[in-house]
Amino acid sequence: MLTNEEFNKVTVLLLGVSSGTPSPRQTLAAGLYPDLRNRLGEGEPALLVERALRMCQEDAYRRSPPAIVQLIETLLPDQTAVATIVERLRIPLAPPPDPFDALVLVSKLPFLDRPRTRAALRRFLHDTPVQPVVVVDGARWAGKTYTVEFVDHVLHAYPRMQHCLIGIEAGQGRSIGPGELARDLVTTMGGDPHAQPPENSNLDRWAQELANWIISVANASDRNWWFVLDGFNAAELRKTDTQLLITKLAKSLTTGMARERHRLILTDFDRRILPLRPGLIAAETTAPIPHASVASAVAEVVRQSPLPLEAAAITATILAGLADPVDDLRELSLRLSDLIASVENPALTGG
Numbered sequence: 001m002l003t004n005e006e007f008n009k010v011t012v013l014l015l016g017v018s019s020g021t022p023s024p025r026q027t028l029a030a031g032l033y034p035d036l037r038n039r040l041g042e043g044e045p046a047l048l049v050e051r052a053l054r055m056c057q058e059d060a061y062r063r064s065p066p067a068i069v070q071l072i073e074t075l076l077p078d079q080t081a082v083a084t085i086v087e088r089l090r091i092p093l094a095p096p097p098d099p100f101d102a103l104v105l106v107s108k109l110p111f112l113d114r115p116r117t118r119a120a121l122r123r124f125l126h127d128t129p130v131q132p133v134v135v136v137d138g139a140r141w142a143g144k145t146y147t148v149e150f151v152d153h154v155l156h157a158y159p160r161m162q163h164c165l166i167g168i169e170a171g172q173g174r175s176i177g178p179g180e181l182a183r184d185l186v187t188t189m190g191g192d193p194h195a196q197p198p199e200n201s202n203l204d205r206w207a208q209e210l211a212n213w214i215i216s217v218a219n220a221s222d223r224n225w226w227f228v229l230d231g232f233n234a235a236e237l238r239k240t241d242t243q244l245l246i247t248k249l250a251k252s253l254t255t256g257m258a259r260e261r262h263r264l265i266l267t268d269f270d271r272r273i274l275p276l277r278p279g280l281i282a283a284e285t286t287a288p289i290p291h292a293s294v295a296s297a298v299a300e301v302v303r304q305s306p307l308p309l310e311a312a313a314i315t316a317t318i319l320a321g322l323a324d325p326v327d328d329l330r331e332l333s334l335r336l337s338d339l340i341a342s343v344e345n346p347a348l349t350g351g
């Protein structure tokens with residue numbers, strides 16, 4: 001909403017009116033809507049001002065007046081330096097495309113169908129979702145790992161949230177014990193991997209301590225974390241110890257502050273392992289893609305192309321030799337990715 005220049009200008013002005021008061025937090029909170037006020041937290045004036053502005057920008061145009069306008073008008077009344085900014089911010093821009101509906105991701109990979117996964121991840125945006133855990137499984141080459149790409153795509157639009165991804169390749173799983181997995185998660189969040197709880201002879205207790213450590217690092221962050229574990233399938237997962245950590249982490253993420261802030265996504269994972277009530281887990285098994293869905297994706301690529309393209313002819317080429325629905329998702333993905341690349345870089349293909 002604010003340009004970088006505007007953000008810096010408003011930051012300086014808000015610091016000027018809040019830092020010299022007995023309670024900078026209380027001063028800033030007076031300009032926030034009640035639910036945002038409750039999320040402001042504590043800290044130095046500069047941190048509080050930045051947090052207040054970012055929360056207001058993320059809130060966007062969900063209410064009237066917008067949260068950013070409410071903040072500026074309350075704390076900087078009659079400030080000519082921001083008058084034009086406020087007037088511009090009153091009028092919402094045309095809404096951007098919903099990232100959860102995307103057929104082509106920011107990574108330029110296709111992501112077709114998967115309505116249940118899209119809906120389950122959209123519900124992750126709720127403060128306390130009914131299902132804070134999503135599990136995606138399916139046959140080999142059925143697009144499970146594309147969930148990771150989709151999460152990355154979605155979170156580009158939500159800077160307060162960040163994914164914490166740990167993926168393993170075939171043959172790597174047996175070398176990843178609970179300590180290694182916990183350190184990888186903490187390191188990805190910017191924590192100190194050397195602060196790991198010492199190994200305990202009681203494996204069950206140590207797994208819980210590791211889960212608690214991971215969550216405490218996440219809670220100390222100013223981000224809400226979406227933990228993504230990719231590839232921990234039956235052939236790779238160490239059942240004696242690493243499985244125990246994952247189940248402890250899953251259960252811990254469904255209670256307390258962790259339930260409000262953080263989420264868990266497991267791809268290529270047996271959801272029956274999780275010690276959770278079924279109602280806490282949103283599960284989807286990847287399925288073949290109907291030809292109609294492929295046609296919709298091609299139409300979207302053509303719509304965005306600067307070149308004059310014929311969607312029907314391209315769709316026929318993409319689908320040549322593929323069953324309806326398409327079960328060879330690896331081949332379909334390659335063909336669609338080639339199409340997207342040719343549209344993005346026509347010079348490379350003589351277009």
